[in-house]
Amino acid sequence: MRLQCLRFVCVGGIYLVFKKLKRNSSGVSSVLGEILITGVFVLSLGSIFVFVNSMDKPVDSTHLGVEEWVDAPSDIIYLLHAGGEPIDTKDLKINVNIDGKTYVYPSANISANLGGKSFWELSDVIEINTSKEWGVSVPDEDDLVVKVVDTDSREVLPKCRISFTPKDPLAPVNFTIINDTVVPNGTFISSFTVLGAAITNGENGYDLMVTTQLKVGDDIFAPWGNYNLAVTGNVNDKTTHSWNPTSTYPAGTPVTIGGKSWNHLNTGLNYTLDSSWAQHMEVSSTGDSKYLIVLRNGDAVPTIKGFSNQDSIAKFVKGYVKDDKILLEDNEAIFLFELGVTDLTSDAADFQDLVILMEINPAPAS
Numbered sequence: 001m002r003l004q005c006l007r008f009v010c011v012g013g014i015y016l017v018f019k020k021l022k023r024n025s026s027g028v029s030s031v032l033g034e035i036l037i038t039g040v041f042v043l044s045l046g047s048i049f050v051f052v053n054s055m056d057k058p059v060d061s062t063h064l065g066v067e068e069w070v071d072a073p074s075d076i077i078y079l080l081h082a083g084g085e086p087i088d089t090k091d092l093k094i095n096v097n098i099d100g101k102t103y104v105y106p107s108a109n110i111s112a113n114l115g116g117k118s119f120w121e122l123s124d125v126i127e128i129n130t131s132k133e134w135g136v137s138v139p140d141e142d143d144l145v146v147k148v149v150d151t152d153s154r155e156v157l158p159k160c161r162i163s164f165t166p167k168d169p170l171a172p173v174n175f176t177i178i179n180d181t182v183v184p185n186g187t188f189i190s191s192f193t194v195l196g197a198a199i200t201n202g203e204n205g206y207d208l209m210v211t212t213q214l215k216v217g218d219d220i221f222a223p224w225g226n227y228n229l230a231v232t233g234n235v236n237d238k239t240t241h242s243w244n245p246t247s248t249y250p251a252g253t254p255v256t257i258g259g260k261s262w263n264h265l266n267t268g269l270n271y272t273l274d275s276s277w278a279q280h281m282e283v284s285s286t287g288d289s290k291y292l293i294v295l296r297n298g299d300a301v302p303t304i305k306g307f308s309n310q311d312s313i314a315k316f317v318k319g320y321v322k323d324d325k326i327l328l329e330d331n332e333a334i335f336l337f338e339l340g341v342t343d344l345t346s347d348a349a350d351f352q353d354l355v356i357l358m359e360i361n362p363a364p365a366s
Contacts (some may be wrong), residue, residue: 001131011216025090026346028313032199033150035045035277045234050272051085053061061159064081064083064084064085064087064157064158065081065082065083065084065158066079066080066081066082066148066157066158067079067080067082067270068080068146070138070144071138072137072138074129075129075130075132075136075137076127076128076129076130076136076138076143076148077096077128077130077138078104078125078126078127079094079125079126079127079128079146079148080123080124080126081120081121081122081123082122083122084114084122086119086120086121086122087120087150087157088118088119088152089107089110089111089114089118089119089120090107091106091107091150091151091152092107092110092116092148092150092151092190093105093106093107093110093149093151094126094146094148094149095146095147095149096108096130096134096144096145096146096147097144097145097146097147098130098134098136098138098143098144099136099139099143100141100143103130103133103134103136105128105133106142107151109133110126113126113127113128113323114126114244115193115243115244116193116240116242117242117244118299121246122246123189123246123363124133124244124293124316125361131159132228132315133201136202136282140173147358151329162334167191170278173185173186173188173331173360173361173362174186174330174331174360175255175331175333175360177333178298179206179286179287179288180256180285180286180287180289180292180294180335181254181255181256181285181286182254182255182256182285182333182358183252183253183254183255183358184249184251184252184255184360185222185251185252186250186251186360186362186363187249187362187363188198188248188250188251188360188362188363189245189246189249189252189361189362190214190216190249190255190356190358190359190360190361190362191242191243191244191245191358191359191361192214192223192242192243192257192356192357192358192359193240193241193242193243193357193359194212194224194235194240194241194242194354194355194356195240195316195317195334195355195356195357196238196311196316196352196355197210197235197236197237197238197353197354197355198306198310198311198316198338198350198352198353199236199261199310199340199353199354200237200307200310201263202308203266203308204308205269205308206264207236208261208262208263208280208339208340208353209230209231209233209236209237209261209263209277210232210234210235210236210259210260210261210262210339210353210354211224211225211226211227211228211229211230211233211235211259211260211262212224212227212228212233212235212248212257212258212260212354212356213257214243214255214256214257214258215254215255215256215257215258215286216247216249216254216255217249217253217254218244219247221243223241223245224241224243224291225241227258227260229263229274230262230274230275230276230277231272231273231274231276231277237356240322241349248363249363255360256284256285256286257284257285257335257356257358258282258283258284258285258286259282259283259284259337259353259354259356260279260280260282260283260339261279261280261281261282261339261353262277262278262279262280263277263278263279263280264276264277265277265278271296280339280340281339281340281342282339283337283339284336285335290342290344291337291338291339291342292335292336292337293335293336293337293351294333294334294336295317295326295328295333295337296326296328296332296333296334297326297329297330297332298325298326299325299326300324300325300326301314301317301321301324301325301326302314302336302351303315304349304350304351304352305347305350306352307327307340307347307349307350308348308349310350310352312350313336313350313351313352313355315352316352316355317334317355320334320357326349328361331359331360331361332356332357332359332360334355334356334357334358335354335355335356335358336351336352336354336355337351337353337354337355337356338350338351338353339353339354
C-alpha cells in the first residue's frame with residue numbers, strides 16, 4: 001500500500017508540474033526547479049520505504065536460566081533448569097566441545113534423559129555421561145565447552161557454571177533404606193521410572209494387570225492411573241513409564257512404593273473393563289516385605305529366571321549393570337516386586353512382576 005502511494009505522489013506531482021508548464025511557458029526555469037524538488041522528495045520517500053522494510057524484525061529471546069556443573073571423575077555434565085519458561089525439548093540440542101571436537105546431544109536424547117517429557121521445566125536436570133554417549137572422558141575445565149541451543153530461535157541459551165566438581169547444595173542426595181522405605185538425608189525432589197512389568201496367570205496364560213502408587217511423606221500419587229482400577233492404572237504394557245514431580249520435601253521424609261496385581265474374573269467378561277478384574281496380590285515398601293527386593297549400587301544382579309519364558313530380572317535392569325553388578329548412583333535404587341505367588345520356592349517367583357527405578361534428586365536452590 002505504501003509503495004502504491006509513493007507511485008501516486010510521483011506520477012501526480014510530475015503531471016501537475018507539466019500541466020503548469022503547458023499553461024505558462026514563460027516560467028520554464030521555475031517549473032524545472034519544481035520538477036527537481038518533486039523528484040528529490042519522491043526519491044527520499046522511496047529510500048525511507050526501502051530502509052524501513054529492510055530492517056530485521058526483533059527476535060523474541062528465550063527467557064531461561066541454566067546452571068551447569070561437571071563431575072569429572074564420573075564423566076557427567078549436569079544442566080539444571082534454574083528458572084524461566086519451560087522449553088520444548090524438540091527445539092533443544094546441546095553442543096559439547098571436548099578438546100576441540102564437537103559432539104551433539106540431540107532433542108530425542110534430551111527428552112529421553114528427562115524420562116520422556118516433552119518440556120524441560122524448572123528444577124529438571126539433564127545428565128550427560130560423555131563416556132557412555134561418545135566414549136570420551138571429561139577433560140580439564142579449559143578444554144570443555146557446553147552450549148545449550150534453542151534450534152527454534154537459533155540462540156545459545158545463557159548458562160552459568162557453578163563448579164567443575166560439584167561441591168554445592170545440588171550435589172546428589174544420599175539416602176538410607178529402612179525396612180524397604182527410602183529415607184533421604186537432605187532436602188530433595190524424587191523421580192520414578194517403571195522399567196517394566198511381566199506377570200501371567202500361568203504358562204500360555206493371559207497377562208495380569210499391574211498398578212502402582214507412590215507415597216512421599218503424607219502425599220500419595222498414582223501418576224500412571226488409578227491404583228485401584230486394574231485397566232485404568234495398568235503398567236504391564238511392555239513400555240516404560242516415567243514421572244518427575246517438582247515438589248520439594250525435607251530430609252527424613254519417607255518415600256515408599258506400592259504394587260498390585262489383578263486377575264481377570266472370567267473369560268466371558270470384557271478384558272478392557274476395570275470391573276472385569278479382581279485384586280490378586282499387593283506388596284508395599286512400607287514394611288520389610290519378603291516379596292520385595294531393593295537393589296543399590298554394587299549389589300549382585302539376581303540370577304532368578306523369568307517364569308514361563310518371561311524376561312529375567314537381568315533383562316529388565318540391563319541398562320544398569322556392569323560386571324554382573326548393579327551400577328547406580330548413590331541417590332538411586334531399583335525395586336523388584338513379586339506380585340504373582342506367595343510361595344517363594346516356586347518357579348513362578350521371579351521378582352520382575354514390577355520393576356521400578358527410584359531417584360532422589362537435590363532440591364534446586366531457592
